[in-house]
Amino acid sequence: MTESKKPPFILVDGSSYLFRAFHGLPPLTNSKGQDTGAIYGVVNMLKSLIKQYNPTHMAVIFDAKGKTFRDDIYKEYKANRPPMPDELRSQIAPLHAIIEAMGLPLIVESGVEADDVIGTLACRATDHGIDTLISTGDKDMAQLVNENVTLINTMTNQIMDIEGVNTKFGIPPELVIDFLALKGDKVDNIPGVPGVGDKSAQALLNGIGGIDAIYQNLDKIADLSFRGSKSMAAKMQEYEEQARLSYRLATISIDLDLNYKIEALRPQAPDHQQLQSLFAEYEFKRWHSEVTALLSGDSAGSPQGSSEASDKVSSASSSQASSGIPIDKSAYEVVLDQAQFDEWVEKLNQADLFAFDTETTSLNYMEAEIVGVSFCIEPGKAAYVPVAHDYPDAPEQLSRDKVLAALKPILTSSTHIKVGQHIKYDKNVLANYGITLNGIGFDTMLESYVLNSTAQRHDMDSLALAYLGHKSIHFEDIAGKGAKQLTFNQIPLDEAGPYAAEDADITLRLHQAIWEKVSDIEPLKQLLIDVEVPLACVLSRMEQQGVLIDSQKLNQQSQDLATRIAELEKEVHEEAGEAFNLGSTKQLQHILFEKMALPIIKKTPKGAPSTSEDVLQELALSYPLPQKIMEYRGLTKLKNTYTDKLPKMINHRTGRVHTSYHQAVTATGRLSSTDPNLQNIPIRNEEGRRVRQAFVPRAGYKIVAADYSQIELRIMAHLSADEGLLSAFAKGEDIHKATASEVFGVALDEVTTEQRRSAKAINFGLIYGMSAFGLAKQLNVPRQEAQSYMDLYFERYPGVLDYMDSTREVAKEKGYVETVFGRRLYLPDIKASNGARRKGAERAAINAPMQGTAADIIKMAMIKVDDWITTSSLDDVTMMMQVHDELVFEIKEEHVDKHVATIVKLMETAASLNVPLVVEAGVGNNWDEAH
Known part of the structure; x- marks a missing residue:
């Protein structure tokens, strides 16, 4: 390639690579079934290209839908090509969105092919003195090669300059069109001249010249030394019209009237926010981690601007993440003798704060056995104490019982402050050994979650990359994958030691990095310290308590279900x-x-x-x-x-x-649960209620379910400060009847069942940002009628409309909305160019503060109730489950009335809003009866 004083102008034949990636790479899909292989292939190519050439000018060009001028010239043009597979078509729009988010100029011109756009732009670039590199797998592009234009096949990294064209085709670039016209092209259905192949075409062109020269010198063809030369002149004469048509079809236009100036075709700053969202949606995990590292916990920060606090988070973490300073592991220790262990116990006793982690045999906290423990007292100074590695030739290790006994005073102490990554798991595992882990000051998973719930996954590997620029040792790296994956006790200490010590070291480093950002934002600091960290301990107690299941009832129901x-x-x-x-x-x-x-x-x-x-x-x-x-x-x-x-x-x-509750999964702050998922047991149908009937108390106890009544509507009244809603709740009115009275203009006592049902649909529909179209479907009425209901609603409750409008504006300005207690709910798509995603983000902006505030309130209630149970040393009441806005208890029969009154009071006073919080409690012999 000719040396260029500047990085080249790169023109990417997007359509060529799209097809090649689709057919040449293994098929990939995300968890939703969306095909992603071609997207991945093209984006990977673009990334490599940019990294290699750092171009000053660039554009990615795709074919447009519909016919081109070549179809007008020849109706059979490309007629042999099968229609584009749906699996490929579905990847075009996502690919275009990612390319635009990468900041790359994207060109799709109707009526012409990508080749013609590329040819024209390459010609213009040459006129501007800019060297051009065309990235393509299309051989036809060889006709564009000259001193200033070179091809690169990024999939093979093969570069083709003038010499390269001569080598590949046996002719110079200026004869490539003639070559294609003579031999034809089955793929594009360019007819060519029957009987002319590569060798005869090369002989004709090198011996006589281009098509015009050949037709002026047909008599010279017989003198050329290729097979069939003697009869070729007659054949050429017979198919002259076809040859000249083929020439026109094979010629790439270089003089289109395009509205693109070369100087304007420059890569722009990527929209990392949008890329993060897209890479998450299509599940490109490595790229998602990389862009998340740049955003560093601030998914609201966009190229267009973000809040001051978000900028602070983003800039600090981006700097750290991008620096990628390797972590020094030379001071890590594997503790195998008593004296060394005693030294570490003393270090822990003297430390103001230390990171703690357990290594176990299982992710199931009820089944897990401790294999070793690790801790870190300052960055780089970490130790792993193995106690149960049992692989062949494993060295002698300290006794698990003795190690835990020595650590127990420190672990149970409230004055020795610990930090962990998802430390609730470690608390549960230690409980199996009779050790109550106290003094939990911080949890890096929760710190990251509170800082920004949507920024990235909150596991250690993702956080290490995002905040420290460090690629930590993955468990699979030392244990393998799949059915042959080792449990931790089977892993040799030369691998297990650095892995476990790094876990503790990274945890401490992450705490230092993230806490600095969280503590700068007072409401988030309070949420972390006063709500999320204490709640982890509450949830741990609930998980260890578990729930009693009547398996006979479930077995009978399974049989009944099988029959039905x-x-x-x-x-x-x-x-x-x-x-x-x-x-x-x-x-x-x-x-x-x-x-x-x-x-x-x-x-x-x-x-x-x-x-x-x-x-x-x-x-x-x-x-x-x-x-x-x-x-x-x-x-x-x-x-x-x-x-x-x-x-x-x-x-x-x-x-x-024993379920597992998750604090760091949902964007809004609500808890989720797995194994089993308690949140998804149906309540609106008989079969779902039968499942709940199998959740029973132990003998002599009752199940009590305490549920917040219409909490999100009450939060809407508080947030909107609408006088009508505030008044209805203050008077204790049936809010749906009150709304029906206002909307339909009838007296409260004259509201019909149908009117109340419609009002309920409106109330809850507005919470979730429902449109008139959605409401019409819900009520089974015409759209205009649904719109009139909404208009009447906003006339009667103008504060609600003001709240919605102002919330959308705040969301666009800041990139996030907040709960009553300051939890930030980031909205990556609030400025998306895609209308559907933007509208979705606007709906979330209205709903998220209500869902998030409801989540905050029930968490505060759980902490208050748990504190009452533990400080009062009650052994006749246990909090067993949290599902949506409901807490479920197991209470001794004779104390039900007394304890229910206390629980209701504690829940109703968990937070103070401008409307009363109301809790309804039910009692029964199973969960269904109590609800």
Whole structure:
């Protein structure tokens, strides 16, 4: 390639690479089924290209939909090509969005091909004295090569200059069009001249010249030394029109009338915010981690601007993350003798704060056995004490019982402050050994979550990369993957030691990095110290307590469900007129949309009719088959997830089921739970309530469920300060009846059941940012009627409309909204160019403060209730579960009334709003009865 004084002008043939990536790379999909392989291939190519050449000018060009001028010249042009696969078509829009977010000029010109745009821009660049590098896999582009234009095939890293064209085609670049015209192109259906192949075309062009010269010297063809030369002149004469047509089809235009100035085609600053969102959506984990490291906990910071506090977070962490200073592990110790261990115990006793971590045999905290413990007292000074590595030839280790006994005074001390990463797990594991971990001051997972719940995943590996620029040792690196993965006790100490010590070291370093940012923002600091960290201890106690399950009831329900599922399958087959696999999406699509010709409500990214739950729900309003399929799906899921599974989850030691609560998963601050997921047990249907009937108390006790009444509507009244809503709640009115009275203009005592139902839909619809279209579907009324209801609502409650409008504006300005208590809820898509994503973010901006405030309140309530139980040393009441806005207790029968009164009072006074918080408590012999 000719030396250039500047980095070159790079023109990327996006369409060429899109097809090559799609056909040449393994198929990839994300967890939602969206194809991503071609996206990954093209973006990876672009990243490599930019890193290698650092261009001053650049553009990525794609073919537009529809016909081009070549189709007008020749109707059979590219007629042999099959239609673009849906799996590829679905990747174009996401790829374009990522390229734009990367700050790269994207060009799609209708009526022409990407080749023509590239040819024209390359010609203009040459006129500007700018060398051009065309990144393509298309051989036709060789015609553009000259002293200033070079090709690169980024997939093979092969560069083609003038000499390279001669080597590949056996002709100079200026004869490539003639070469293509003579031999034709089956892929593009360029006819060429029958019988002319590579060798004869090369001989003709090198012996005589281009097509014009050949037709002026047909008599010279017979003298050329290639097979068939004697009869070639007649053939050329016969197919002259076809040859000249082929020349026109093969010629890349270099003189299009394009509205692009070369100087303007420059890479811009990437929109890291948008890239983070896109890489998360399409599950490109490494790229997501990289861009998250740049954002460093501030997903609201965008190129257009962000809040001062967010900028502070972003700049500090970006600097640290991008520096990537390697962590010195030379001072790590593996403690194998008593004297060395005694020294570390003394160091821990003297430390103001230390990081602590356990290494175990299982992620299940009820089953996990301690294999070793690690701690760190200052960055770089960490130790691992192995106690149960049992691989062949493992060195002698200190006794687990003796190590834990020596550490117990420190671990149970409230004055020795500890920091951990997801330290609730360690607290639970230690509880299995009779040790109550106290003095938990910080948790790096919770620090990151409070700083920004949506910035990145809050596991240690992600945080180390984001805040320290450090790629930590992954468990898979030392334990392997899949069925052959080792448990920690099987891992040799030369690998286990650095891994475990690094965990503690990284935890301490992360605390120092993140706490500095959290403590600068007072509301977040208070949420962390007063809510999230104490709550982790409350949740640990609840998890260890577990819940009692009546497995016989569940086994009976499983049998009943199996019978009903079989009946439903038969009914579905009869309705469909044939047997088919209800679990097969393709077969279901065929039955619903081909055989029965039901309306297609929505399509999948691949262009197939969707059979998602919301689609079936809508179809079920008018057709019986989708209704039965929905019932079948619901019962099958209930059976597989709960009635079959719960009895198998009963712990052999406690006889109870122990869920895991997660504090750092949802964007709004709400808790989630797994194994089992308590949040998703249905309550609105009989079968779901039967599952709840299997949650029972021990003998002599009752189940008590205490539930916040209409808490999000109350929060809406507080946030909007609307006088009408505040007044209705202050008077203790039925808020849905009150709304119906206002909207429909009738007296409170004259509100009908139907009017109350409509008002309820409006109240809850507005909380979730529902449009008039959505409300119309909900109420099954025309859109105009739904719009008139909303207009009347806002007339009666103008404060709500003001709140919504102002919240959207604040969200756009700051990039986040806040709960009543200052929890920040970032909205990465609030300025998205994609209208659907932007609208979604605006809806979230309205709803998130209500959901987030409700989450904060119930967390505060849990802390107050737990404090009452523990400080009063009560052994006749335990808090067992938290589900949505509800707390579930197990209380001794004779003390139910007294304790329920206290619980209700504590929950109602957990926070102070401009409206009263109301808690309704129920008592029963199972969870369903109590609710």
